[in-house]
Amino acid sequence: MAEGIKDKVAVIGMGCSKFGERFDCGPEELMVEAFEECLQDAGIERNQIEAAWFGQCYDELGTGKGAPGLAMALRLPFIPVTRVENYCATGTEAFRGAVYAVASGACDIALAQGVEKLKDTGYGGLPSIDGVNSGALPGQVLPNISAPGAFAQLASAYRAKHNVPYDDLKRAIAQVSVKSHANGVKNPKAHLRKAISIEKVMGAPLIADPLGLFDCCGVSDGSACAIVTTPEIAKSLGKDNLVSVKALQLAVSNGEEQGYKNWDGSHFATTRRASKRAYAEAGIKNPREEISMFEVHDCFSITEFVTYEDLFISPEGGAIKDVMDGFYNSDGQIPCQIDGGLKCFGHPIGASGLRMLYEMYLQLQGRAGERQLADPRYGITHNLGGFPFANVCALSIIGRYE
Amino acid sequence: MVGITSYGGHIPRLRLNRGVVYGANAWMAPGLIGSAGGERSMANWDEDSLTMAVEAARDCIDGFDKSQIDAAYMASVNFPFEDRLNSGIMATALNLSSSLDSADFTASLRAGASALIAGVNAVKSGDFKNVLVTAGDRRITKMAYTHELLAGDGAAALMIGSTDVVAEFKSSVTITEDFADHYRGEGEQFDYNWEERWIRDEGILKIVPRAIQSLFDKAGISGKDVDRFVMPCMFPRVPMQLAGMMDIAPEKTADNMHNVCGDTGTAHPLVMLIAALEDAKPGDKILVAAFGGGCTVMLFEVTDNISKMKDKRGIKGSLADRKEEQNYLKFLSHRGLLNEDQTMRAEANWRTALSALYRNRRMIIGMVGGKCTKCGTAQFPKAEVCVNPDCNAVNSQEDCEFADQHGKIKTYTADILTFTPDPPAHYGMVTFENEGRGMFDFTDYEAGKVEVGLPVRMVFRIRNIDRARNFTQYYWKAKPIIKHEEV
Numbered sequence: 001m002a003e004g005i006k007d008k009v010a011v012i013g014m015g016c017s018k019f020g021e022r023f024d025c026g027p028e029e030l031m032v033e034a035f036e037e038c039l040q041d042a043g044i045e046r047n048q049i050e051a052a053w054f055g056q057c058y059d060e061l062g063t064g065k066g067a068p069g070l071a072m073a074l075r076l077p078f079i080p081v082t083r084v085e086n087y088c089a090t091g092t093e094a095f096r097g098a099v100y101a102v103a104s105g106a107c108d109i110a111l112a113q114g115v116e117k118l119k120d121t122g123y124g125g126l127p128s129i130d131g132v133n134s135g136a137l138p139g140q141v142l143p144n145i146s147a148p149g150a151f152a153q154l155a156s157a158y159r160a161k162h163n164v165p166y167d168d169l170k171r172a173i174a175q176v177s178v179k180s181h182a183n184g185v186k187n188p189k190a191h192l193r194k195a196i197s198i199e200k201v202m203g204a205p206l207i208a209d210p211l212g213l214f215d216c217c218g219v220s221d222g223s224a225c226a227i228v229t230t231p232e233i234a235k236s237l238g239k240d241n242l243v244s245v246k247a248l249q250l251a252v253s254n255g256e257e258q259g260y261k262n263w264d265g266s267h268f269a270t271t272r273r274a275s276k277r278a279y280a281e282a283g284i285k286n287p288r289e290e291i292s293m294f295e296v297h298d299c300f301s302i303t304e305f306v307t308y309e310d311l312f313i314s315p316e317g318g319a320i321k322d323v324m325d326g327f328y329n330s331d332g333q334i335p336c337q338i339d340g341g342l343k344c345f346g347h348p349i350g351a352s353g354l355r356m357l358y359e360m361y362l363q364l365q366g367r368a369g370e371r372q373l374a375d376p377r378y379g380i381t382h383n384l385g386g387f388p389f390a391n392v393c394a395l396s397i398i399g400r401y402e
Numbered sequence: 403m404v405g406i407t408s409y410g411g412h413i414p415r416l417r418l419n420r421g422v423v424y425g426a427n428a429w430m431a432p433g434l435i436g437s438a439g440g441e442r443s444m445a446n447w448d449e450d451s452l453t454m455a456v457e458a459a460r461d462c463i464d465g466f467d468k469s470q471i472d473a474a475y476m477a478s479v480n481f482p483f484e485d486r487l488n489s490g491i492m493a494t495a496l497n498l499s500s501s502l503d504s505a506d507f508t509a510s511l512r513a514g515a516s517a518l519i520a521g522v523n524a525v526k527s528g529d530f531k532n533v534l535v536t537a538g539d540r541r542i543t544k545m546a547y548t549h550e551l552l553a554g555d556g557a558a559a560l561m562i563g564s565t566d567v568v569a570e571f572k573s574s575v576t577i578t579e580d581f582a583d584h585y586r587g588e589g590e591q592f593d594y595n596w597e598e599r600w601i602r603d604e605g606i607l608k609i610v611p612r613a614i615q616s617l618f619d620k621a622g623i624s625g626k627d628v629d630r631f632v633m634p635c636m637f638p639r640v641p642m643q644l645a646g647m648m649d650i651a652p653e654k655t656a657d658n659m660h661n662v663c664g665d666t667g668t669a670h671p672l673v674m675l676i677a678a679l680e681d682a683k684p685g686d687k688i689l690v691a692a693f694g695g696g697c698t699v700m701l702f703e704v705t706d707n708i709s710k711m712k713d714k715r716g717i718k719g720s721l722a723d724r725k726e727e728q729n730y731l732k733f734l735s736h737r738g739l740l741n742e743d744q745t746m747r748a749e750a751n752w753r754t755a756l757s758a759l760y761r762n763r764r765m766i767i768g769m770v771g772g773k774c775t776k777c778g779t780a781q782f783p784k785a786e787v788c789v790n791p792d793c794n795a796v797n798s799q800e801d802c803e804f805a806d807q808h809g810k811i812k813t814y815t816a817d818i819l820t821f822t823p824d825p826p827a828h829y830g831m832v833t834f835e836n837e838g839r840g841m842f843d844f845t846d847y848e849a850g851k852v853e854v855g856l857p858v859r860m861v862f863r864i865r866n867i868d869r870a871r872n873f874t875q876y877y878w879k880a881k882p883i884i885k886h887e888e889v
Contacts, residue, residue, distance in 0.1 A: 123746045125819055130750035131866065131875075136758035140766055140865070141877055143829040143843045149817030153830055157813045160854040209816040209826070259781050259789040261837045265813040388813075389831065389841055 013042025019346035055094030087385020091353025116348035157265030184344025191346030220346025410461025440661030455538035511694035539667030554664025558672035625649030772799030
């Protein structure tokens with residue numbers, strides 16, 4: 001077995017724009033905002049960056065196809081730039097490209113940047129699926145699905161599998177959102193900064209049964225980025241208190257969930273596989289004991305809820321108890337979405353994986369301000385794209401370089 | 403002996419209460435009161451003449467060896483395509499052999515009878531052994547026009563053959579007259595109709611008796627020999643009047659189903675014939691008259707085999723699967739007669755890649771999947787590499803039909819965000835008895851009554867209508883089997 005990525009690459013700078021309905025900004029302004037912070041944080045010059053990976057999902061709303069969108073916005077000096085797209089896991093995919101490039105020795109310093117400009121859609125939510133951007137065959141057979149509708153189905157299968165009453169699950173996923181809103185209040189870059197109550201979540205209009213308005217994350221504009229290099233170069237640049245990559249794993253559906261009899265519809269087959277591999281790569285034996293904090297892909301409350309189990313932090317069928325016990329609250333055993341999550345920080349698709357890393361990085365460096373947790377060691381970011389029945393799960397674990 | 407060897411029917415589940423139509427329109431069209439009783443069948447937004455004909459045909463060919471079907475004919479005056487063989491789409495949906503004769507019959511309300519006679523002649527000639535004949539109509543009228551109340555939506559299917567005949571085809575006569583009681587010019591959406599009294603007195607009451615008398619002479623029978631007189635007609639008392647004129651006992655006149663369904667256009671002579679067969683006994687002589695561009699009359703004699711048809715859903719079974727609809731605006735909306743706001747999500751571009759449709763026609767239109775010859779795993783769609791992770795054999799799959807597989811809901815949601823003409827959109831994962839599965843839209847659902855484990859039946863429906871190119875796109879959907887609640 002390959003030895004993996006652990007401690008081969010360090011993050012020396014990160015940046016993140018304010019997320020939100022940035023009607024006054026295009027993708028270029030958002031990228032420059034994040035990049036300026038990142039470059040300053042890294043303490044290097046723009047021309048020291050040797051290669052870049054650019055994550056953007058909805059190119060039709062953003063900078064169009066290809067990598068020049070990033071290169072032109074930042075005026076990168078004719079370096080290699082690669083655009084990546086992997087559903088909502090696009091941001092982590094950009095990070096993975098940059099990290100692997102440094103680890104391979106292909107370059108010393110690389111940039112990963114993600115952006116999404118969603119608020120040029122013209123209506124709330126993500127753009128509708130249509131017949132010409134889904135593939136010539138899928139465009140003729142996909143169900144009439146929306147993002148909340150795709151993920152809402154997890155709830156129907158989870159209830160059936162664990163024999164959970166409708167209202168019990170509805171209340172537990174409401175608490176998931178309540179917790180993230182409480183965290184978002186403390187984050188000046190978050191899209192949504194207002195505390196809410198369980199009653200408010202449960203009483204909100206339904207979007208896709210059982211998900212209501214407050215079970216759905218913010219649809220936001222934003223950009224986030226990271227500059228990575230080797231720990232050795234980082235030290236030579238005078239960096240200390242290093243944060244290094246411990247694991248980077250991807251698991252992609254191959255059609256088994258939607259075509260073969262095994263999958264029960266209540267969980268992510270990809271996340272279970274990716275998380276096992278990530279823990280092995282990072283050398284983590286017992287995630288419930290060893291992980292300090294994590295950011296999951298809470299596009300919808302139910303996604304976060306089942307992911308607790310898919311990451312083997314809550315036992316199978318045990319997420320309701322952990323949620324209601326406050327296990328994942330900011331003062332709980334393993335705080336989740338300490339920055340507000342997709343729910344409140346917002347979800348500009350291509351930026352989200354890097355935004356998650358941004359918070360873990362700040363926490364590990366003790367720079368998270370009001371949100372700072374005591375002595376974190378490992379943080380997971382879980383970035384998921386697609387649909388429960390066919391998706392891309394991208395996991396990273398970063399931690400103190402020891 | 404040549405005749406009907408099987409039949410099937412489809413009347414849409416929704417029944418529009420005519421009282422609500424009258425109530426909405428009485429201020430401007432008080433004369434509608436005369437037709438405002440009972441209910442009419444109402445196609446769901448995703449049903450049209452073709453999908454209804456497919457559903458009737460599935461009922462008809464259930465248990466039949468499809469490889470023995472030589473031709474598939476379909477009649478309608480509301481085909482979804484003016485130039486694309488509708489019976490060809492139907493044949494693909496039914497997964498019939500492509501070594502098949504097919505034809506569309508149209509442009510007259512007697513086109514269903516014409517298709518039937520074409521089938522009979524083909525079998526009589528010895529060229530074909532079995533011919534599937536279908537007719538379906540979802541006729542769209544202007545709102546507040548009498549025919550909005552008189553018409554119903556529905557379809558019928560008959561198999562014509564010479565083995566195990568349940569109703570022998572005895573004789574037929576056709577009179578052709580260019581009697582334009584109504585017409586629809588090229589490119590028009592609605593019919594234009596002439597005065598009803600003229601249609602009745604100069605048309606029906608003169609042309610139909612000529613045809614019937616001619617048939618009596620040809621078959622050597624009289625009106626006294628007729629056990630059931632099937633005559634679709636928008637004038638409620640005229641069939642009885644015709645019976646009297648032809649010496650047929652008035653009580654032999656078949657009910658035109660106005661109260662429960664309405665007139666299903668080209669399908670209606672066949673729909674009423676099937677309804678008559680459902681109550682018939684061996685030896686019964688059934689006279690069918692189809693008026694339009696003249697008149698076709700046909701005589702059938704029921705055989706002992708009629709008892710074999712008792713498990714068919716047919717017309718009676720379709721009528722029993724009923725849900726009353728009180729929302730007239732929904733009826734108008736589903737028929738594209740309102741200019742309602744559909745939100746920006748309805749602007750999605752649904753252009754169909756016709757090359758990809760042809761390449762995948764057996765999957766998309768026929769719902770044919772695969773079964774791995776190495777491990778036995780049934781899967782949808784059929785793929786080059788087997789989906790079973792312990793197999794993954796390459797090019798190992800043979801065809802496997804999924805349309806008639808019993809299914810159950812594995813996951814679902816009711817989605818208010820996505821655009822559908824029938825919100826909230828229901829969809830989810832369906833698992834089949836052969837252990838295959840797939841993600842499908844649902845149809846004919848009732849909000850609040852869908853749950854994991856509910857049985858479903860797959861049905862051929864409209865998936866999308868690409869308005870920009872006027873292309874109707876079809877696929878299969880899961881219809882929850884919800885127990886009918888008696889009123």
